Structure formats: structure tokens, C-alpha cells
Amino acid sequence: MREIALVTGSSRGIGAKIAEELAKMGCDIAINYNKNRDKAETLAKYIKDTYNVQCLTYKCNVSIKSEVEKMHSEIVRDIGEVTILINNAGIAQQKLFTDITEEDWDNMFDINVKSAYLCTKSVLPNMIKVHRGTIVNIASMWGEVGASCEVHYSASKAALIGFTKALAKEVGLSNIRVNCVSPGVIDTDMNQDFSEEDMQALCEDIPLNNIGSADDIAQTVAFLVSEKAKYITGQIISVNGGMII
Ligand code: NAP
16 A cells, blocks of 8 residues: 655654655655755655655745644645654753753744654544544654753653654554654764764663664654554654663
8 A cells, every 4th residue: 555654854863764764665755854955855856766766845834833733734745644654853951951042942843742742633623534643753762761951852752752652542543553763872963062972881781782763763653653663553663773871
């Protein structure tokens, strides 16, 4: 059956790899970006040329309801109803808790959590109608164990974990699976402000002794949306090289 996947925040990093991996499985792809149009379009062209699937780009700030509604109706018009949703778009910020402003807090929750609510709300009615669909939320190990100087980030990712577990219970009867991938430290732009020494120190805390790649996350997402995972829902799959601090 033809699958149509919306991957939020797929202009670069983990989202871009997920988009490519799902295209490899034969899915048509909606690439969502906020600022990096060029990267999104280059990726879409590469995916179309390489995997012979439909792949279109959609500019949308996924924390804004009107933009999400517009993106969703354009995807339905251009490609069809979304059967796979990957809530990947996210931001991080390092700050002492006492320095986190109300604006920082709201921005973190709007982009990391409200986006998942809005995107899921847009695709779920059709999934319920056709009695199938899969959703994967990208959380973080810091949502499981907490990170110092990232209280708002950790809290937002813990919220996504709760979101996953609760929604999975609610929509299981509609044959919709909802899971979560919880990455450890992954080599993307998100960690570009860390120095070599910081990354080396992080490595020493990782039992497998290396930083993860976007591909490590994409492979796990591909498994979770596939038929191989048809009896898996409501789960938080940690992909972190064994790191538990
Ligand atoms: P990244 O390299 O910084 O990429 C972030 C992506 O999210 C970009 O495509 C960006 O789009 C998009 N984005 C940001 N704000 C958006 C918004 N308001 N609306 C739409 N798109 C938006 O980050 P990453 O490392 O790939 O992270 C992807 C996910 O994995 C995030 O949820 C992150 O929290 C999670 N994660 C990452 C790590 C890690 O170590 N890297 C660890 C744990 C969890 P534009 O480029 O167009 O702005």
C-alpha cells in the first residue's frame, strides 16, 4: 500500500536522514522546513532522482497552527493523505535554569511539543477514518534522565514521551501505532556549539565510545514505521550507545 510520510524539520540533520530512509522504503515524502529552503529543495531533488518517489518541500513553522493547517492541506492536495508522521522538528538551548526567560520556555514548548500536537491533530482524523497510520516522535535521552542547564529542553522532551504513551493507548483500536525514538548524542548542527573537548568528554560517558549518527536514528524510525514493528506501540526506543547518565 502506498505510504505518504511527513517528516517535520527534515531540511537537515536527523530529519533529512529519516526522509531519505523512508524514501528508500518506497514512501512518498513531504519535507518540512522552516528556514533552510535551499537545503530542503536540494534534498527533495536528490530523493526524487535517487529513489523514484514523490518528494515535495513545505515551508512551515510547525509551532503555528495556521501554518500547520496550510501545510497539511497542501500535502493532501499535492501528494495525498499522510499515513506516516514523524514529529522530528526541534530546538535545543543551554542555559542555567535561573536564566531561562518566559519567552525561552514558551518557544521551547511551542517548537518541541505544541508542534507534535498540531501536526498529529492535522493527520489523525484521516488515519482514524482509514484505520491505519504510524506516528514516531523524536524525543531525547535528556527527556528520560534530565540534563543540567537544559531544564526546558528536558521537560519538553519528557512531555513528548508522555504524549507518545497516552496517544498510543487512545488510538490503538484504530490500528494507529505511536512510538518514540529517544536519541543520545548525535552528530548534527544541534551540537555544533560543543567544543572538541566537550564532545570527547561526552564520548567517554558513552559505553559504545562514539557519537551517534543521524543514520542511527533514521534506521530505528524506519523499523518502527515498517510492518516488522506491527505489534509495537507506546514504546520509547533509546538509541544512545548505552549512555545513561
Ligand atoms: P538540527 O540539525 O538542528 O535540525 C533541526 C531541524 O528542525 C531543521 O530541519 C530545522 O529546520 C527544523 N526546525 C526547527 N524549528 C522548526 C520549526 N519551528 N518549524 C519547522 N522546522 C523547524 O537538529 P537535529 O539534531 O537533527 O534534531 C532533530 C530532532 O532530534 C530534534 O527534535 C532534537 O531535539 C532531537 N534530538 C537531537 C539530538 C542530537 O544530539 N542532535 C539528541 C536528542 C534528540 P530549518 O533548517 O529549516 O530551520
